[in-house]
Amino acid sequence: MKTIMVIGAGQMGGGIAQVAAQAGYSVILNDIKEEFVNRGFGIIDKNLSRSIEKGKLKAEEKDLILSRITKSITLQDAVSADLVIEAAIENMGIKAQIFSQLDVICPEHTILSTNTSSLPITEIAAFTKRPDRVIGMHFMNPVPVMKLVEVIRGLATSDEVYKTIEDLSLKMGKTPVEVNDAPGFVANRVLIPMINEAVYTLYEGIASVEAIDNVMKLGMNHPMGPLALGDLIGLDTVLSIMEVLHEGLGDKYRPCPLLRKYVKAGWLGRKSGRGFYKYDA
């Protein structure tokens, strides 16, 4: 495998492109508009500069890593990809469109993977004529820091494709863990209801934002509180995942009305400058 195309240059796509380039792969970073690709590229540049300041990376290595990343605003560029990692927004309609187009554009050998945080891999695979070459590759946020990749087979995913993705995850410095194709997989089936429950405690006036986060940080040794973590993930993404859990697993996964309200207000967390906390632009 030589060339990896990453679709979606948001916080996840940017992070995935960075670790793939650091692992020595040629990377095509794609988004729908040039300004989004440039924004993703800029964050990678900043992350690498920070690593240089900390003495963890040599200055010349940064240029080499960046030179491996090509910017793209057309899906047609997937024609030269051996692997695609899709990290566009958490929306089945958009993913369906992307996968059906990729299936036409990509050569036969290309593996199509998705970083979806909750949507069924089998359903995404069914939008292609190569379901055996479709797989879930679920990175955690922030990608350069977090070790886990959940690897999720669809019903038809081949053993060869699974093994390739497992090996690639290791080459990217990650630890792959195999999980089954079910709503939210493992990570988000366990994590996101906790965040939703924290929003309910706020909604019901049980404690303030800071108090809720302090309880979980100081009481459970979590590196950040659940509301701050919701802001980091993106409240639109948290809501989308809760909706998938609710639909697939029943009423106990009902999204908190306050979460819906924040998303409707455009308070999406760090990426929009406001969520449960306020952030500098």
Ligand SMILES: CC(=O)CC(=O)SCCNC(=O)CCNC(=O)[C@H](O)C(C)(C)COP(=O)(O)OP(=O)(O)OC[C@H]1O[C@@H](n2cnc3c(N)ncnc32)[C@H](O)[C@@H]1OP(=O)(O)O
């Ligand atoms: C929704 C899904 O589908 C699945 C998910 O991803 S769920 C979310 C999973 N992620 C988590 O749970 C994250 C929980 N939080 C944490 O682990 C930590 O708070 C954190 C790593 C985000 C920040 O750690 P911290 O100690 O508070 O801050 P800080 O000292 O600034 O950063 C620690 C390191 O991470 C790096 N870092 C922090 N944020 C970063 C980012 N966005 N990109 C790259 N590197 C980052 C820092 O540079 C620093 O690196 P060094 O160790 O090399 O110095």
Ligand SMILES: NC(=O)C1=CN([C@@H]2O[C@H](COP(=O)(O)OP(=O)(O)OC[C@H]3O[C@@H](n4cnc5c(N)ncnc54)[C@H](OP(=O)(O)O)[C@@H]3O)[C@@H](O)[C@H]2O)C=CC1
């Ligand atoms: N946030 C998280 O903690 C995690 C998220 N994920 C998953 O990763 C994926 C991306 O999430 P995240 O990076 O947080 O989201 P972001 O909103 O940060 O980024 C998504 C990017 O995809 C772009 N995009 C939208 N539609 C298309 C399209 N048709 N083609 C190409 N690019 C498109 C968006 O552009 P625009 O800005 O115009 O919408 C945006 O730049 C989602 O599936 C999410 O569930 C997985 C693990 C963790």
